[in-house]
Amino acid sequence: MEFIKGGVTAAKGFSAGGLHCGIRKNKTKPDLALILSDRECAAAGVYTRNLVKGAPITVTQRNIADGRAWAVICNSGIANTCAPDGLEKAEAMCRVAASALGLKPEDIIVASTGVIGPSLPIEPIANGIEELKASLSGEGSLAAATAIMTTDTVPKEAAVKFTVGGKTAYMGGISKGSGMIHPNMATMLCFVTTDCAIDPALLQKAVKTAADATFNMISVDGDTSTNDTFMVLANGAAGNVEITEESEDYAAFVEALTAVGRRLAMMMAKDGEGASRLIIYRVSGAPDLETARTVARAVSSSTLVKAAFFGADANAGGRAMCAVGYSGARVDVEKIDIAFKSAKGRVEVVKFGLGIEFSEELALEVLKEPEIETLIDLHMGDVSAEAYGCDLTYDYVKINADYRT
Structure with missing residues (x-):
């Protein structure tokens, strides 16, 4: 193909x-x-x-x-x-x-x-x-x-x-x-x-x-x-x-x-309304497809995560953990690793469910790119899934406030 x-x-x-x-x-x-x-x-x-x-x-x-x-x-x-x-x-x-x-x-x-x-x-x-x-x-x-x-x-x-x-x-x-x-x-x-x-x-x-x-x-x-x-x-x-x-x-x-x-x-x-970045959420290590997709959808749908990406703020990692927790998926939060990856490199921000030290300078460079991967490893199996989203910008509100005019 x-x-x-x-x-x-x-x-x-x-x-x-x-x-x-x-x-x-x-x-x-x-x-x-x-x-x-x-x-x-x-x-x-x-x-x-x-x-x-x-x-x-x-x-x-x-x-x-x-x-x-x-x-x-x-x-x-x-x-x-x-x-x-x-x-x-x-x-x-x-x-x-x-x-x-x-x-x-x-x-x-x-x-x-x-x-x-x-x-x-x-x-x-x-x-x-x-x-x-x-x-x-x-x-x-x-x-x-x-x-x-x-x-x-x-x-x-x-x-x-x-x-x-x-x-x-x-x-x-x-x-x-x-x-x-x-x-x-x-x-x-x-x-x-x-x-x-x-x-x-x-x-x-x-x-x-x-x-x-x-x-x-x-x-x-x-x-x-x-x-x-x-x-x-x-x-x-x-x-x-x-x-x-x-x-x-x-x-x-x-x-x-x-x-x-x-x-x-x-x-x-x-091409999301007002978006400046494409975010690809890759969930791996899931025990089954439903779990992988549930986690990916929850994180990709989080308004807080989207806003953090707009600001190129690595706090998106903590917000992603929050979204995993309320997703409804049965996961072991103490096993989760999260990293961000783009053309500028890769930065790990969560290890075993906890925030870790990382280079703020590298994170900023990685998160400023127009296409970013959010890598979430559940360490519970070998099933994976992807979700697709974008950042949430000021322009989104402007577009929808003036939709008819």
Whole structure:
């Protein structure tokens, strides 16, 4: 497996596009994206666990109940959540896209992201759909990735090439996410396409497995959003024998999907609202995966830890110990070691659960880097897990205080 360029159009048979149709007042910001397969796809997804869900999720779940889909339409600017006509507007988006593409409304995956509450206008979408269709291209991933952004500062794409059943297959995706990011999905949309052939039921299992290892291991601010969707389309154009059981081919598929998800998850954490640093939390020495992930999520979600990283303060080690203690994981706190690592070196700050002397000068240099690893060794087993986060800066408050203006 190797990372390649191409994003959501890296796989055979997929095209994408994006443009400004008029949902956003700012004409320089694209606000409508489309992804299309040249043949029917197996489709599967996972969604937010928030009880308040965007109308597009309800419609998408219904549309892919048969495990099949052809296309994705997604707008930014308005989330179509808690709107009195939400279901009507989500269904209308499907009809508009289906009519332009010569498909049925139930062939469409629909998604929205943006401000919660306002009614989503359909007129701009209907007026722009033909131009959007004309923009579809095998090089259109970046345009689509840009059109689904909200407070993101950069578009997010990833793709890999891998082998399955003796055939070369491709998989790639785009995502958005910057704020309201927390495990149990995040304020994120992620659309992944692949030309690998796989049974829809197994695809659903693979999506959940990949999400648990990637998108459910990121945190920016502790808020779980309403519209989170991680959707995968598989059209079988690679020509492999369809994966119908948990074989070596299935394992290769899950590895590729997890790799794409991890790359996108890290991009989202790095692009956290107002963030200046990407923090990777690596927990090792755990007795089981649940313990490793519980510890990693707790530390990565700590507001105090995030603030300490913003100040390049090695007191983040003590705050990390605090988070481990309240995480709910059954650990022996007297065995825990914690260190920080970056391009400037490594500094150990906790040994056997206790703070130790260290060079403040080295710690400052290590923690000033834009990417930092927090290494937490529980010394209780051989299982590990990763979580992804960022620092908490003044700009986070500014961004969210002025979100609509």
